[in-house]
Amino acid sequence: MAAVFYISSALAILATLMVITRSQIVHALLYMVLSLFSIAVAFFSIGAAFAAALEIIVYAGAIMVLFVFAIMTINPQGEKTGIGIATRLRAWGLPVVMSLIIFGEVLYVFVHATFGEAQPKFVTAKEVGITLFGQYAVAVELASILLLSGLVGAYHIGRRKKS
Amino acid sequence: MIVPLDHMLIVAAVIFCIGLTGVLARRNILLTLMSIEIMLNASGFAFIAAGTKWGHPDGQAMFIFILTMAAAEVAVGLALIFQIVHRFKTLDADAVSSMRG
Numbered sequence: 001m002a003a004v005f006y007i008s009s010a011l012a013i014l015a016t017l018m019v020i021t022r023s024q025i026v027h028a029l030l031y032m033v034l035s036l037f038s039i040a041v042a043f044f045s046i047g048a049a050f051a052a053a054l055e056i057i058v059y060a061g062a063i064m065v066l067f068v069f070a071i072m073t074i075n076p077q078g079e080k081t082g083i084g085i086a087t088r089l090r091a092w093g094l095p096v097v098m099s100l101i102i103f104g105e106v107l108y109v110f111v112h113a114t115f116g117e118a119q120p121k122f123v124t125a126k127e128v129g130i131t132l133f134g135q136y137a138v139a140v141e142l143a144s145i146l147l148l149s150g151l152v153g154a155y156h157i158g159r160r161k162k163s
Numbered sequence: 164m165i166v167p168l169d170h171m172l173i174v175a176a177v178i179f180c181i182g183l184t185g186v187l188a189r190r191n192i193l194l195t196l197m198s199i200e201i202m203l204n205a206s207g208f209a210f211i212a213a214g215t216k217w218g219h220p221d222g223q224a225m226f227i228f229i230l231t232m233a234a235a236e237v238a239v240g241l242a243l244i245f246q247i248v249h250r251f252k253t254l255d256a257d258a259v260s261s262m263r264g
Contacts, residue, residue: 001165002165002166005165005166005171006166006170009174012174012178013174013177013178013181016178016181016182016201017181019181019185019194019197019198019201020181020182020184020185020188020189020194020198020201025191025193025194028194028197029197032197032200032201035178035201036204039178039204039208042174042208043208043211045165045166046165046166046171046211046212046215047215048211048214048215048222048223048226050223051207051211051222051223051226051227054226054227054230055204055207055226055230058230058234059200059204059230059233062234063200063233063234063237066237066238066241067193067196067197067237067241070193070241070244070245071193073245074193074244074245074248074254091188091190092184092188094187095183095184095187095188096184096188098183098187099180099181099183099184099187100180102180102183103176103177103180106172106173106176106180107173107176110169110172110173110176111169113169115167115168115169115216121215121218123214123215123218123219123220123222123223127220128220128223128224128227130220131219131220131221131224132224132227135221136224139228143227143228143231143232146231146232146235147231147234147235149235150234150235150236150238150239151235151238153238153239153242154238154239154241154242155242157239157242157243157246158241158242158245158246160249
C-alpha cells in the first residue's frame, strides 16, 4: 500500500508541474484533472476513502468541469497574444527561487520535527458524517451560507448589463 | 502507519510550492486561478494527512470545508474573469492594469 501512495504522489507532482508549464490552457486543464485523480488515489491509499471520493466528485468533477465550460465560452487565443511560457522565461526565475526557499524551510521543519507513531486506521464515511453533523454542525451551516453567497455573488457579477 | 507523516506532509508542501510558482509566474488569469486551486488542494492534503495520522475524522471534515470554499471561490472568480474578458477582450493579467477615473 505504501508503494501506491508514493507512485500516485509522484504522478501528482509531475502532473502539477505540467499544469503550470503548458502554453495551451486546455492542456493545463487536463493535466490538472490527472493531478487531482492521482491525489485522490493517494488519499485512498492512506485510508481516507471519503475524502478521495469527494475529491473526485467535487474537485475533478465539478470545479474542473466549471473551468472547462469557462474556457469553452471564453475561447482564448493563448499563442497570438503571447501569454505562453516561452515568451516569459525571464519571469520564472524569482518565483522558482522563492518557492524553493519556502519549500526548503518547510522541509527543514518537517524533517526535524518528531512525529509520534500511530496505528493505521481506516477512517470511514460514517465517522466523518457523525463528526460533521455533531461537532462541526455550526461550521456546516456557515459553509452552506458561504455557498449561497457564492451563488448569488457569481450570478450578480457575471450578469451582462444591457445599459 | 503505512506512510510516515512527514512524507505525506512533504508531498503536500511540494504541490503547494508548485502552485505558488504557478500563481507568481503565469500571466494568464485562468492559470493563476488554477494554481490557486492547486494550493488549496495541497493544504487539504496536509489536513487529511494529519487526520489519518491520529485516526480522527476531523482531517476529512476540514477537507470538506476547504472543498466548499474552493468551489465558491472558483464560481465567483470565473464570473469576474468573464467580466474581464468582456471588457478587455484578453486574458492577459497585465492588460488589466488601470482603473478608470
